[in-house]
Structures are given as structure tokens and as C-alpha cells.
Amino acid sequence: MNYTRNLLWIALVAGLAMLMCSSCIEDGFTTSSSDVLAFKSDTVAFDTVITLQGTATKQMVVYNRSKKQISISSIKVAGLASKGHFHLNVDGVRGDEFHNVEIRGNDSIFIFIEARLDEMEKDEPTLLEDRLEFVTNGVTQYVLLSAWGQDVVRLNGDTIDHSMRLTANKPYLIYDTVYVKEGATLTIDAGATLLFHDKAAMRCAGRMLANGTAEAPVTFRGDRLDRVVGRTSFDIMSGQWGGIIFTPPTMNNVLKHVIMKGSSIGMHCSAYGDTIHCALKLVNCVLTNSTSTCLATATCYVQLIGTEISDAAEEVAYFAGGKVQASQCTFANYYLFKLPSLPIVNVFDVEYSNGTIGKIKADFNNCIIHGLCPEINEGDLADFNVYLRYCLLKSPGKDDAHFINCVWEGDPQFLTVRDDYIFDYRLGNESDAIGKGNPDLCPAEARYDRYGNDRSARGAIDLGAYVWVPVPEDDTN
Secondary structure (H helix, E strand, O other), rough: HHHHHHHHHHHHHHHHHHHHHHHHOOOOOOOOOOOEEEEOOOEEEEEEEOOOOOOOOOEEEEOOOOOOOOEEEEEEOOOOOOOOEEEEEOOOEEEEEEEEEOOOOOEEEEEEEEEEOOOOOOOEEEEEEEEEEEOOOOEEEEEEEEEEOHHHHHHEEEEOOOOEEEOOOOEEEEEOEEEOOOEEEEEEEEOEEEEOOOOOOEHHHEEEEEEEEOOOOOEEOOOOOOOOOOOOEHOOOOOOOOHHHOOOOOOOOEEEEEEEEEEEEEEEEEOOOOOOOOOEEEEEEEEEEEOOOOOOEEEOOOEEEOOOEEEEEEOOEEEEEEEEEEEEEEEOOOOOOOOOOOOEEEOOOOOOOOEEEEEEEEEOOOOOOEOOOOOOOOOOOOOOOEEEOEEEEEEOOOOOOOOOOEEOOOOOEEEEEHHHEEEEOOOOOOOOOOOOOOOOOOHHHOOOOOOOOOOOOOOOOOOOOOOOOOOOOOOOO
């Protein structure tokens, strides 16, 4: 009986061994010229690359479709781009040229590529192309490497103590904190771009004039110009840089057609309790995507006209004391990374160091306040000098002395699709904001929205920062 059981066991082991051997990968190397490499793509493309600065790493996979092992005689960058340097990491090893790289049958290896470009001595982005060259079994194959190189003007913790102009010729790359001193005026031309490195910021005790237009806005953003993954831009990432801080005795700052995105602290403005002279005026601007608050003001006079303030981990805007006049503005919070627990707009009195109270005086006219959290401070506004006239709100409610002719439980039908990373606060075709505004509350500077659309063209004023433009039914955005 034991003898029979042993024979069965030996037969089973032998059968398994034969099965395993028959399924083994062949260890021999193929030398056939028909056995070459396969690539998922014939191009590795970098987005705009700031010259003299390293890039994010791109990844590619090299496949061996043969059953046998394959030996790559040579992997190197051809070196065709005189001002471009592409550096390699092949299967975990860094270098510029590799020889006799083996890939087992039906297997693959990873190659990681970085780019560092010399200055182009040009204002406009310049395309650089090179080739990643593979020689296998006597056959040469290429993968195209491409990058757009962009020269920049670098500001590294500079102090601006005189009048200075930033042009649209080249972007400005800002490190550390740039300081505009009292008495100095920083003028920013239409189309200028300010790129802020990690934690970089701008502090202004003087005056800032940003002269963007609908066709050529001024842009404040982080210096990551590549993509998070796939086609998803780094624009969705907040906290890439510090912010813009206006500090006393700053006054008469005027920003038109400014797009500010991806900051940590947003835009701050404070003054010495002066509510007579305007400290900060925003016209047709966008302040969006902050890891704290997009706009914070304290004890100063601020005017907001045709401006979008959107998407923050805390309030999109808070106003501590002072005077606020907001006309034709959109305050929206659909922040991507968490559900904010604070209201979209926070308005409150502030206590000065001497014990006196700085009362808030705020008017919101023809505005939209909407999102994933409460619109404004909890409770009523009976103790505050705050008024909302012809505003669209998500919450149910009714008009009173502080809420006048408002649209309650309104749906602006924003073109935002949060799950697809689309944050577009223009109005959908069935928006409750269409034609609900009061023309008498629309200032002359708000006649055209930031896209150049005329608010008075249809004879009715839409609420919020944007004029409704019919959306084609097949437009998925």
C-alpha cells in the first residue's frame, strides 16, 4: 500500500517538474534582426520647460515581444539639440549612454528622462527636438524627444524701491519674496506672466497697477508648467506658491484682468482702518484655487467688479471690518480636495488693538454666492452692516432688510464638472441667474465681462461675473 502511494507521489512530482520546465521563459538570446524593441509611443514630449531649470521626470516603457531574451547594444541620446540636454535613467541606473541592456522574453524595462535646457536668447518659447537612439541586433530605432524651452527673467527676493514695469516679453520667475517698498509703483503690462517658485510670494507696501485686458490678461501662478498625470494640468493643484500680500501703507492698487491661481494664502490686503480711500480694486479678475482663502481683507476699502473668487479649502473670501463693494461678482466654492467647512463668504467686525471695534460695511450687488458649503456667516445679519441685493443663493430663505430681491434656492448651472477637473463658472443655458440682475446696480466698469461680452447687449443683466452665452447642446464642457 505504501509502495503504491510512493509511486503515485513520484509520478506527481515528475509531472509538475515537466510542466514547469515546458512553461519556462527561454534563456537564450535572439540575434534575429526581426526581433527588435516595441514602444508604447514614438515620442516623449515635455511641456513648456523653463530654461536653466530641471524638469519633472517623464517615463517610457521599452518592450521585448520576443520569447527569447534580447540585448540592446546601445541606448543614448543622439545629441542633436545644441541647447538641450536630456538625461536618462535606465532600469534604475543613471547615465548618458548604456550598453548591453538585457530584457527577458516578453518583458519590459523602464526608462526615465529629464530635460535641462540652456537659455534660448528668445522671448517666445522655442521647440527643441532630439532623438533617443536604440541599437538592437544591428537595427537602429528612434524615439523622438521634444520640449518647448522658455527663457525667463529671474527675480530672487528683490526689493523694488522705485517705479518699475514688468512687460509681457518674457515670463518672470520669482524666488523667495519680492518686496515693493512704500512709495514705489509696480506696473504690470497686459499679457505679463509671473511664475512663482515653491513658497515664493510678493509683498507690496507701495502700489501695484496690473493692466491686463480680455485678450491679454496678467497671470500670477506657480512655475510648474507640466502636467500632474496624463492630460491633467498642474492648474488643479493648490498650494504651489505663497500669495500676494498688500500691507500698510499700501493704497490705490488697481488690478484689471488678472488671473491668480494655485496659491497657498491667496491675496491679502490690510490698511490702517482707512475706509475712505480704496486700497484694492479688482476689475474682471479671477482669484482661484487656494489652500486657505482666495481673498482676505482687513480694515480697508476694497472694490470688486466683475470678478470671480472661487475654490478654497477655507472661505473663498473673508472681510474683517472695513468697506466692501462687490458688483457683478461670482463667489463659488467647489474645492477639489476636501469639502470646506467654512462659509463661502465670511464678513465680520474686527476689534482693534486699542479695544475699539472696526465695523464691517459690505454691499453685494448682482452677485452669485454658491457652492458646496453655506453661502455666508451662519445666523442673520441683523448686527452687521451687510446687504445682498439681487444675489443668487443656494439656500432656501426669504428677503428681509439685509437680503433684497434675492434669488433663493437658485441654480446657476455653472459649467463646472468637478469630477472631471473642470472649474468653469460661466452660466449654463437654464441658469437661474440669467436676466435676474438690476441694471442700476451694474457699474460702468462692469459693462463687459472678462471675456469681452457686453452685459447690456440683451437688455437684461445676468447675475455674477459672466454674461450668459448660449452653450451648444453637444458641448460636453
